[in-house]
Every structure is written in structure tokens, then in C-alpha cells.
Amino acid sequence: MEFAKLDRYPAVALAGVQKWYGQYHALRAVDLTVERGEKLVICGPSGSGKSTLIRCINALEAHDGGAITVNGIALGKDRASILDVRREAGMVFQQFNLFPHMTILENCTFAPRTSLKLPRGKAEERAMRYLARVHIADQAHKFPAQLSGGQQQRVAIARALCMEPRIMLFDEPTSALDPEMVGEVLRAIEELTADGMTMICVTHEMGFARRIADRCLFMDQGEIVEQAPAEDFFERPKSPRLQDFLSQILH
Amino acid sequence: MELLSFGDKGYGDELFYGALITIQLAVFGYLLALVLGIGLGLFALKGKGPRWWAFRAYASVFTGVPSLLVIFLFYFGGAEIVRSVLAPLGVNLRLDVTSFQAGVAALGLVYAAYLGDLIRGAIVNVPKGQFEACEALSVPRRHLWFDVVLPQALRLALPGLANIWIVLLKDTALVSLAGLNDLIAQAKIAAGSTKQPFVFYTAALLFFVLISTLTMPAVRRAAQRLDRGQRKAGA
Amino acid sequence: MTFDFALARENLPALLNGAWVTLMVTFTVMAVGAPLGLLIAFARMSKRRWLAAFGAAYVAVCRGAPSLILLYLIYNGLAQLDIVRHGWAWLLFQHAFFCVVVAFALNHSGYIVEILRGGMEAVPAGLVEAAAALGLSPRQILWKVRLPIAVRYGLKAYQNEALLFMKSTAAVGAVTLVDLTSAANEIFYLTYDPFTPIITAGVIYWVINFVMRTGFGWIDRRLNRHISAA
Numbered sequence: 006m007e008f009a010k011l012d013r014y015p016a017v018a019l020a021g022v023q024k025w026y027g028q029y030h031a032l033r034a035v036d037l038t039v040e041r042g043e044k045l046v047i048c049g050p051s052g053s054g055k056s057t058l059i060r061c062i063n064a065l066e067a068h069d070g071g072a073i074t075v076n077g078i079a080l081g082k083d084r085a086s087i088l089d090v091r092r093e094a095g096m097v098f099q100q101f102n103l104f105p106h107m108t109i110l111e112n113c114t115f116a117p118r119t120s121l122k123l124p125r126g127k128a129e130e131r132a133m134r135y136l137a138r139v140h141i142a143d144q145a146h147k148f149p150a151q152l153s154g155g156q157q158q159r160v161a162i163a164r165a166l167c168m169e170p171r172i173m174l175f176d177e178p179t180s181a182l183d184p185e186m187v188g189e190v191l192r193a194i195e196e197l198t199a200d201g202m203t204m205i206c207v208t209h210e211m212g213f214a215r216r217i218a219d220r221c222l223f224m225d226q227g228e229i230v231e232q233a234p235a236e237d238f239f240e241r242p243k244s245p246r247l248q249d250f251l252s253q254i255l256h
Numbered sequence: 257m258e259l260l261s262f263g264d265k266g267y268g269d270e271l272f273y274g275a276l277i278t279i280q281l282a283v284f285g286y287l288l289a290l291v292l293g294i295g296l297g298l299f300a301l302k303g304k305g306p307r308w309w310a311f312r313a314y315a316s317v318f319t320g321v322p323s324l325l326v327i328f329l330f331y332f333g334g335a336e337i338v339r340s341v342l343a344p345l346g347v348n349l350r351l352d353v354t355s356f357q358a359g360v361a362a363l364g365l366v367y368a369a370y371l372g373d374l375i376r377g378a379i380v381n382v383p384k385g386q387f388e389a390c391e392a393l394s395v396p397r398r399h400l401w402f403d404v405v406l407p408q409a410l411r412l413a414l415p416g417l418a419n420i421w422i423v424l425l426k427d428t429a430l431v432s433l434a435g436l437n438d439l440i441a442q443a444k445i446a447a448g449s450t451k452q453p454f455v456f457y458t459a460a461l462l463f464f465v466l467i468s469t470l471t472m473p474a475v476r477r478a479a480q481r482l483d484r485g486q487r488k489a490g491a
Numbered sequence: 492m493t494f495d496f497a498l499a500r501e502n503l504p505a506l507l508n509g510a511w512v513t514l515m516v517t518f519t520v521m522a523v524g525a526p527l528g529l530l531i532a533f534a535r536m537s538k539r540r541w542l543a544a545f546g547a548a549y550v551a552v553c554r555g556a557p558s559l560i561l562l563y564l565i566y567n568g569l570a571q572l573d574i575v576r577h578g579w580a581w582l583l584f585q586h587a588f589f590c591v592v593v594a595f596a597l598n599h600s601g602y603i604v605e606i607l608r609g610g611m612e613a614v615p616a617g618l619v620e621a622a623a624a625l626g627l628s629p630r631q632i633l634w635k636v637r638l639p640i641a642v643r644y645g646l647k648a649y650q651n652e653a654l655l656f657m658k659s660t661a662a663v664g665a666v667t668l669v670d671l672t673s674a675a676n677e678i679f680y681l682t683y684d685p686f687t688p689i690i691t692a693g694v695i696y697w698v699i700n701f702v703m704r705t706g707f708g709w710i711d712r713r714l715n716r717h718i719s720a721a
Contacts, residue, residue: 065388088394096392102385106407106482115403116393168393320697322661325672325689332685422555423655429557433665440559444567453568461556461564468555 014077016041016172016203017062017094023070024057024227031057033227034071041171044204046214046235049224050250055207058224059174062205063094076171092120094172095165099181101157103149109136109160110145113167121168128167135163139193155186159193166197173197175206211254215239223247267446267456274442275463281359281438282425288364289424290417293371294406300376315369323366324430331358331434359431367424374420378413379405411482418475422468429464439463495687502678502688509674510695516591516670517657524596528603535604536611546604553601559662561594566666569593587668599656606648610641643714650707654700671695 017039024032031054039045047055060066062073064080064087073080076093080086104112113132117123123131136142139159149157158178165173175194179187191213198204198217208214214221214235221238223231223246231244242248300311318326330337334353342349353361382405390400410417432441443460447453535546553561569575570584583589614637622632664673671692678688 063392065391091392091394098385098389098392100383100385102383102389104386104389104404106411115399116390116395119396119399119403120394164393317693317697320700321693322658322672322696324661325675325693325696328672328676328679329685329689329693332679333689336685426555426557429559430662432559433662440557440563443560444563447563447567453563453571457560457564457568461552461560464557464560465552465555469551 018074021071022068024068031227041203042201044217044219046218047207047222053224054227055224056176059176059207063091063096094174095168095170096174097161097165097178099177101161103157105149108146113164117167132167135166139163154182155189158190172203177207270442274439278428278438281428284360285363286424289367289371292368293375296372297375318366318369323427326362326366327434330362331355334358355434355436370420374413374416378409381412382408414479498687499691506674509671513660513670516660519592520595520599524599528600532604532607550601550604553597558598558659561598562666565594566590587666591663591668602652606645610645613644614640646711
């Protein structure tokens with residue numbers, strides 16, 4: 006296990022990362038550095054590789070070339086580094102992926118108890134705390150199917166937080182939600198930003214991006230086309246592809 | 257109905273003990289088949305490659321021949337099989353195989369093929385997101401399988417599992433032909449002694465018909481209970 | 492635990508005779524069980540309550556009972572009744588083969604009823620309405636529209652059932668009929684080698700199974716010729 010110098014290292018560092026699906030070149034030598042506490046939003050058309058990128062960071066996809074370092078841990082193909090990286094970075098999925106046969110509380114205590122070996126009492130205490138953070142503690146004993154999509158996604162956020170990761174990855178967290186529920190989830194995510202957590206969020210919600218992002222990234226065809234601080238990104242897009250994209254999204 | 261009474265005059269207790277043996281045989285056979293079936297389902301999970309073909313060969317053999325033949329093979333040849341398996345390990349033992357043991361082994365191996373297919377299909381139908389969520393949460397492999405995937409897979413496979421239970425239960429009747437003193441054997445003896453075949457065979461028939469007819473509603477109710485959180489609220 | 496090729500070759504004729512009996516039983520029962528099943532299926536789906544109840548009871552008994560019990564009931568039960576032994580029916584019942592066919596036909600027909608029921612229920616209602624709108628009588632609709640479609644839908648289920656059934660005929664040894672399994676057993680009793688005859692019989696069963704499956708596949712393709720593969 007390699008650790009970079011412990012005093013100052015970025016949260017996430019990607020150097021020349023490549024990914025192929027058969028013949029299809031999904032990520033083309035991507036370089037990216039995310040500082041600790043930074044809020045990064047990644048946007049782009051479908052097929053641009055933004056989901057692939059974020060899934061490579063926590064090893065849900067294995068990268069084929071280049072180097073990925075998370076909180077100083079070099080991500081290799083071995084189980085040990087993968088496990089370490091996954092402890093550092095929590096993920097919230099587009100499809101929530103809650104465990105349907107467990108209650109909300111059990112969903113949240115499952116990983117802390119099995120992976121961190123937390124005793125039941127402590128795990129439940131922690132779970133209730135994070136469920137309260139996303140304002141859903143009163144539903145703790147219900148099952149996922151009894152909740153709305155927005156509620157389920159907030160539970161998914163709490164579940165990821167229960168592992169107390171230092172980085173949170175969001176893969177299009179509101180894309181599968183009915184419009185009226187998008188707001189409650191975005192609000193929950195915004196409230197997290199106040200704690201100094203490092204966040205990387207793939208999303209189409211541009212209003213949300215403008216509000217919370219420190220920096221925005223535009224990806225197209227496996228490459229980062231443009232990145233800039235949020236205001237510059239939206240007000241003064243430099244590349245024609247980004248200008249096109251923004252005009253389509255923002256009408 | 258004096259014939260069916262318990263005690264010396266009637267055959268009620270013989271039938272009862274025969275029925276107990278039948279149930280024991282069915283339960284042990286099914287449990288063996290279930291454990292092997294889950295193992296096979298996990299083993300052959302990837303739809304291609306040598307493991308898949310090994311499983312297909314196993315299934316082809318054990319579903320291509322009558323279970324009675326397998327029962328006879330284990331009953332007549334069981335002692336020899338045990339000896340050949342243990343010999344390379346240095347154990348020189350000649351164990352006689354009872355018809356009960358032959359029955360459990362035969363039913364277990366044959367129905368493991370059906371259950372393996374069923375369970376593999378069910379696991380494949382558990383949404384991929386469940387695996388990804390566990391990976392992202394760094395849940396250990398053991399807990400991924402036993403606490404998340406298999407419970408959902410077994411729930412999906414429940415109707416098939418119940419169906420195979422009924423088929424296996426009926427197949428236990430065949431072990432009586434290998435000498436087991438189960439319900440059918442006892443009914444046959446009683447029918448022969450008393451020259452009243454209808455009474456005893458009908459009693460045996462009712463035993464099986466009752467269990468088959470009652471299993472399905474019971475399984476449906478169990479399924480509803482297992483689903484308790486999973487019925488969609490509203491839309 | 493060795494396989495004796497010479498022994499296998501020597502006893503092949505006996506085994507093949509047994510296989511022939513197995514095939515005779517299988518196909519005779521399928522031929523008898525099909526119309527019987529059709530008849531009971533009509534009862535089962537009838538609007539008259541008592542008829543439907545009778546059909547349901549028939550299915551519950553014939554499917555719920557192990558075929559061995561049905562076998563004993565007919566061979567050791569029905570065929571031993573005085574009325575039968577001294578009547579004209581004895582001409583038939585004295586033969587184990589007849590008893591076997593009756594017992595298995597009862598069993599097999601129970602499954603056919605359920606397969607047909609499932610197939611009939613799967614016939615799209617729109618098709619039946621269209622046929623009625625075109626002026627076909629209920630009888631014509633039944634025979635020309637609903638049944639043919641039900642049969643196609645039920646074919647896969649029927650194939651599974653037929654293969655299972657063929658294997659269940661191994662039980663006929665219990666009532667003195669010498670089928671493939673019994674033949675294998677007899678060789679064992681003579682030679683004390685359980686593996687050679689049983690494994691050879693297993694191979695023959697497997698081949699029969701394979702041929703039947705191929706046959707069903709062929710029928711399936713022919714029946715669905717009008718539906719071109721997507």
C-alpha cells in the first residue's frame with residue numbers, strides 16, 4: 006500500500022486514466038486533481054464517460070491505464086487497495102440500490118456492522134444520526150418500497166454517510182426521480198456541503214451545480230473538454246462544445 | 257375404519273410410522289438438494305466457461321435418467337461407491353448403504369440439478385445494483401451473498417422451490433421399491449395382509465394429495481409475508 | 492467400480508427389450524392420456540360448478556398422488572376386485588400392461604388438464620372477440636381458434652411433462668412389467684454387478700430423453716413456422 010506524503014495530498018488524483026470497453030475508448034488519458042473539501046460537478050452528454058470516470062474512482066469499474074489515487078491511496082487491482090479506497094469514498098447511485106428486504110435502519114447499519122464491525126447499538130446510533138441529517142429518521146422502520154423515490158434516495162445518502170467516508174461520489178442522483186422530488190434530494194446534498202466534505206457529483210441539474218460547485222467539468226467523448234470555477238464555467242464558457250451543451254441544457 | 261386404528265388390531269400406527277419415514281426422507285433429500293443446488297448455482301454463475309459446461313453435464317446426466325435408476329444405483333452399488341471414494345484417502349472401510357441413505361443421496365443429487373438451475377436463474381435476476389451497492393459500501397463478500405443476494409434470489413425462486421418440493425415428495429414413494437419401510441411399503445403390507453387394498457392405498461394417496469394441495473397456498477402466504485416491505489406503496 | 496464392456500454387450504438385447512417396453516408404455520399412455528385430459532379439461536373449465544369441482548378434484552388426486560400409488564390402486568386394487576376378475580373386464584385387467592396404462596393415463600391426464608387450462612387462459616381475449624365478430628360459432632371458435640393456440644402455448648410445458656413422465660415409467664417394475672429399469676435390475680441379480688447394467692440403462696434412457704427432446708423441438712418449429720424468428 007502506498008501513501009503519498011501525508012501532509013498535503015489531494016482527495017482524488019487521476020493521471021492519464023484510460024478505460025476501454027472492448028474496442029470502445031471510454032476514457033482517453035484523463036488527468037484530474039480534486040482538492041480536499043472541493044465540490045466538483047461533472048456534466049456532459051450521455052456517453053461522454055462521466056459515469057465511467059466516477060465509477061473508476063471507487064473501483065466499480067477497473068481502469069485499464071494510468072493511475073488513480075484516492076486520499077493518498079494508490080488504487081491497484083488488488084483487493085486490499087480497492088477496499089481501502091472504498092472506505093474513503095462513498096457512492097450514491099442513480100437507482101438508489103437500497104436493499105429491499107431490509108428496513109431503512111437495517112439498510113444503514115448493514116455496512117457499518119459487517120464491514121467496520123461496529124456493534125449493533127453503535128451502528129444504530131450512527132444510522133439514526135445520519136437519517137436525521139437527511140430528515141428521514143421517522144421512517145427508520147419502514148421498508149424501501151413504502152417510501153417515495155425522493156425519500157429512498159435520501160436514505161441512500163444516509164446509508165453512504167454511515168460509513169463516514171471522506172469523499173462522496175454522486176452518480177446522477179436525481180436522474181431517476183420524478184420532478185417534484187428532485188428538490189428534496191438536492192437540498193439534502195447541499196446541506197452536506199456545509200461540512201467541508203469532498204464531493205464529486207455527476208448531474209444534469211445545472212441550477213444546483215451553479216449553487217454548490219467550486220469547480221465544474223465538462224466531459225465529451227471520454228475527455229475533459231473544459232473545466233473552470235463554477236461562475237466562469239456557466240457565464241463565460243470557452244469551448245464551442247461546452248457553449249453548445251449549455252445552450253441546449255439551459256434553453 | 258378399525259383397520260386404520262392404532263394398536264394391535266389396526267394398521268394405523270404402522271402407517272403413521274411409515275409416513276414419518278416418508279417425511280424424513282423427503283426433508284433430508286430436499287435439504288441435501290438445496291445445499292448442493294445453491295452450491296451448483298453459485299459455481300456455474302457465469303453463463304459460459306468450463307464451470308458452466310461442467311454444470312450442464314451434471315444436469316444432463318441427472319435429469320436425463322429416472323430417479324429410480326439412481327436410487328437403485330446407490331442402493332445396490334452404494335457400498336462399492338463408498339469404498340472407492342474412501343480408498344484413495346487411505347480409509348479402507350466397507351459401509352453398507354441402507355435404502356434410506358441411498359434414497360436421500362439419490363434424491364439429493366438428482367434434484368440438486370433442478371434446483372441449481374432454478375437458483376442460478378434467480379441469482380442472475382437479482383438487480384446488479386444490489387451487488388454494486390455492497391461493493392461501494394465495502395461489505396465483505398460473505399455478507400453480500402448470505403445477507404443480500406441469496407435472500408432475494410430465494411424469494412424469486414420460491415414458486416419453483418415449492419414445486420420441486422412436491423415433485424420430490426412424490427418421488428420418495430419410489431424408494432419403497434428399494435426396500436424402505438415408508439408409507440407406501442406399509443400400505444402395501446397392510447393391503448396384502450388384510451386383502452383390503454383400497455382402504456390402505458387410498459389412505460396413502462390422501463396423505464400425498466393433502467400435502468400437495470396444502471403446500472401451494474401455504475407457500476403463497478409465506479411469500480406475501482416475505483414481501484411485506486416490497487409491495488409498492490401507491491403507484 | 493468398473494464398467495464391464497463385455498457384460499454390457501452381452502446383456503444389451505435384454506436391456507433393449509426393456510427399453511422397448513418403456514417406449515410402449517410412454518407412447519400408449521400419451522396417446523390415451525391426451526384425449527382423456529382434454530375431456531377432463533372441458534369439465535374443469537365448465538361453467539357448471541359441480542363439473543368444475545369434479546375436474547379440480549380429479550386434477551388434485553391425479554397430480555398429487557405418486558404414480559406408484561395409482562399403479563397399486565389399479566393393479567392390486569381394481570384388478571383384484573371380484574366383479575372385475577369374473578367379468579368381461581378381466582380380459583383387459585389381467586394384463587399388467589393394461590393396468591399400467593390406466594394408472595399412468597390418469598396421472599398424465601391430470602397434468603394435461605392444467606397445461607391446457609394454462610394455455611387456454613393465455614389465448615388473447617382480443618382474438619376470441621375478433622373471431623366472434625367475424626361470425627364464427629362458439630364451437631368453431633373453440634376448435635379452430637382457442638384450442639390450436641392453447642396447444643402451441645402449452646407445448647413447452649407439455650414437453651417438460653412428457654419427459655418427466657417417460658422417466659417415471661421406471662416404476663412399472665413394481666407390478667411385474669419388465670421395462671428398462673427392471674431389466675437392468677434383473678441383470679444385477681444375476682451377475683452381482685450393479686454398475687454395468689444400471690449405467691448402460693442410464694445411457695439408453697438418456698438417449699431416449701434426447702431423441703424425445705429433439706422430436707419436440709422439431710414439432711415446435713413446425714407448428715411455429717408461420718412465426719418467423721425475429
